Amino acid sequence: MEILAPAGNFEAFFAAIEKGADAVYVGIKGFSARAYARNFSLKELNFLVAFAHQKGRKVFVALNSLIKENEWPEIIKIALALNQIKPDALIIQDLGIFWLFKNKFPHLPLHASTLMNCHNLTGVKKLAEMGFRRVVLARELTLDEITTIKKNTSVELEIFVHGALCFSYSGLCLASSYIGGQSGLRGRCRQPCRFLYQWGKEKGYFLSCGDLSALELIPQLQKLDITSVKIEGRMKSAEYVASVVEAYRLVRDASGDEKKSALEYAKSLILQAGGRKLTKGFFLGINPKDVINPKQPGAFGLYVGRVIRKEKGEIFLLPETEIQIGDRLRAQNESVGKGVSWKVKKLEKAGNLLKINAPEEIELGYLLFKTITPEIKIAKSDKKLKSKLKQLVAPIKFKPSSSKEKHLSQWIYTQGLKKSQKVSKKIIWWIRHEEIDYFLQHPLPSNSIPILSLNFQIYPKLVSNFRKLLNKFPNIVLSLPPIILPQQLNFFKRAIVHLSNLGFQHWHLANIGHFLLLDGIKDLILSSDYTLNIANHLALRSLKSLGIRNLTLSLELDRETIRKIINYWSPQNLIIMVYTRPPLWTSRFSLKPFWQNAPLVSPLGESFYPIIRDEITYILPETPISLGPYLKELQSLGISQFGIDLRYILRNKINKIVTKKGIFLPREYSFNYKRKWA
Known part of the structure; x- marks a missing residue:
């Protein structure tokens, strides 16, 4: 091993x-x-x-x-x-x-x-x-x-x-990106899961x-x-x-x-x-009890105290554990979880307090943690080690080749899908919900494709109403959840086969494993969800090779990235999500031990709402994402398919957004569209 x-x-x-x-x-x-x-x-x-x-x-x-x-x-x-x-x-x-x-x-x-x-x-x-x-x-x-x-x-x-x-499944966390444009999927997570939250009457690192x-x-x-x-x-x-x-x-x-x-x-x-x-x-089990302790700060290290006084280049604390020269400490803002690390080089007693050297950016009230002790002896200095490495080995000589770069570049851009000369002026709305009654009872614009989320609760009602649904919407799409727990696989396999036999041909896939669930079923029409995180035209080519007809771009993209993709890929089969209240965290961890009928409120004042679906915890933002003001701009690029997710939107709001006459998107949060996606 x-x-x-x-x-x-x-x-x-x-x-x-x-x-x-x-x-x-x-x-x-x-x-x-x-x-x-x-x-x-x-x-x-x-x-x-x-x-x-x-x-x-x-x-x-x-x-x-x-x-x-x-x-x-x-x-x-x-x-x-x-x-x-x-x-x-x-x-x-x-x-x-x-x-x-x-x-x-x-x-x-x-x-x-x-x-x-x-x-x-x-x-x-x-x-x-x-x-x-x-x-x-x-x-x-x-x-x-x-x-x-x-x-x-x-x-x-x-x-x-x-x-x-x-806290979230890797690949499904949008929290850092939503809060500040720093994407965890691009290695820039600001760790909002480490923040100190207010939940009802309690404060904690939930x-x-x-x-x-x-x-x-x-x-x-x-x-x-x-x-x-x-x-x-x-x-x-x-x-x-x-x-x-x-x-x-x-x-x-x-x-x-x-x-x-x-x-x-x-x-x-x-x-x-x-x-x-x-x-x-x-x-050891699906309900671990010891993973989250709301009273324990989310920092890395052994807690040693709090900064109670500060002078130039030095801080004072009442230590709760031993500190010595050579220790590595981390100071952290209690609420937001951001921190700074340094090595203890100077240490002396000042009455009952301990005075140590510290970076200037550390403020009063910061929590202090010991992250390493000096007992572990290893070689020091990146610069010296780099020089040592050059003396120890003779690596292969690699040289940049402009001709090879040119050929590879040409190949990459030939993988694109050429634009059609005709730009469609007719918008197609992909409208998603998780309630069958919504689609049976509410009229949709004529140019709509309904997407119904498949889950344990919806399946029996879906089977009993399949004729009504298919008669009203022959093009209805069934979507699979991004997380299908191992013990849920057999249910989804049986449900997919049964529903396909009943006439449901259109499926919306949210995870790479979904392809295998549909394997062997003929004449299916496939589309992809934004959770497959598509941000470039080669990724689109990869999904197209797997049989996807209509491809949803990543929710995180800014306008510049979308524009550049369209330079190399026909916008006709792209779907852009223009209205959604997406889960920012998708987790197998249960918050039931701490459950409160209230939003989680961050140190910055944002509110987040936990819900549970099929044993998975989803935490939603208070404010939906809306690209309503930019529809014409997106249409001018040739995009004609737009996604609207109504699953977590209040009913009175839904009725104003989706009408028989058309779609009316409110001005909400534009996510990364206007700012640079980092």
Whole structure:
């Protein structure tokens, strides 16, 4: 079983190798799902790969950001360089990146990032069928669910065993983007799940999860023959990486009679590394009780106190745990979760207080956490390590080639779909709801396509009313939810076959695993939901090759990105969501222990509303997204298909928006459309 370690800088890379990691995953500058990590240039990566291979280790490159249309020139350079450097695999989420490497660099192994939201067996099988060598499973799976998947597939499986847990399924979180345009899918998450929220009369960190630790479960994972166990932390220090890698390697390598003592020592290493309160997450069951503690600040580290006085370059606190020279501390604004880290170089008593050096930006009242102790000894200085690396290895010489860049660029743009010369002036409205009675009782504009959400509650009524629905709307579309839990798969398989036999031909897919649920059913017409996160024309090409006729672009896109996509793809079969109240967090975590009949209110005053559907928690914003004022602008680009999602909109508001005479969209929040999507 491979131990896969993170490295956000040279120190962490060397620490991982020295402590026994079998493989290290690193990011490329600008195109990593940890954009705030240091990450590596291509020249630096060249040395890392050469050094790792010299030591018999592997390097995986996380090229797992969503790609904008204007980023292809840089991606072309990266792709050609990677073809020469030959890392052991690429970790990706963008279907455009998948299409590029599958077709032009098929010898480079591809790993499906957890951001592809693979959370059940159909997802794993479909990704394997597409050509992925390895699938990184969602963190929300139990050991029993992982066991079932392992027994039914031969593709390599990788699971997260240690590090930060997100409240939302990876790939489905829009919270950071909605609040401030910083997309988690592009590695720029501002961690709104770590905020201090007001919920009814209570204040708490209701969405802030503890840190995952499966150290004690490593023997079980070995018996399962899991390919790789992954440690999260490209933003973490080298000391942290060293300590955690050593801990997991000790437990993995210990023989039967050594397991107990190895585990005890490994636990001490984990505690020494620092972090949030540890939890086994979903590994032992679907209702973990220890993941969220609203009273525990969402910061990383051991709580040491609060800043009660400040002078130039120094802060004062009443320490609640020991601090020493060399400790690494983190100071955090209690409400918003933003923090700053530094090393203790100066420390002295001032009465009953402790005075230490600190960055100027730290304010009174900030919470202080110890994130690492100085006991873990590793090499220091990124600059020195970089120089050392150049002396130790002679990597391959890769040279940029303008002719190859030109040929690859030409190929990429030939993958587009040519525009029709005719621009349709007739708008087609894709109108979504989750209540059958709405479609049976309310008139829609003549140019409408109704979308009805399929779930457990709707299925019996759908079967009993199928003739009425198909007679009134022969073009009605049934949509599948983005999360189908493993125990729900059989229901959806049976329901899809039954409903297809009754005459429902149009299906709206929200996850890559949905393709396999529909496999073998003839004469279907497929469309895709925005949760497939499409942001460029190669991703559109990839989905079209899978049989999608009408393609919904990512909800996060700004006007510039949409315009650039349309330069290379016919707008006729694109759907733009122009009105929706989307889930910002989609989670398997239940908030029932803390449930209050009130909105979650952020430190910035925004209100968010939790609801539950089929065992999944969705947290909705108060204000819907509306691109109503920009319809004419979008039409001028040739787009004629627009999506309206009414599922979470109040009825009196719906009746004003959708009428027999037409659609009347109110002015609401325009999301990223006007501002730059980052």
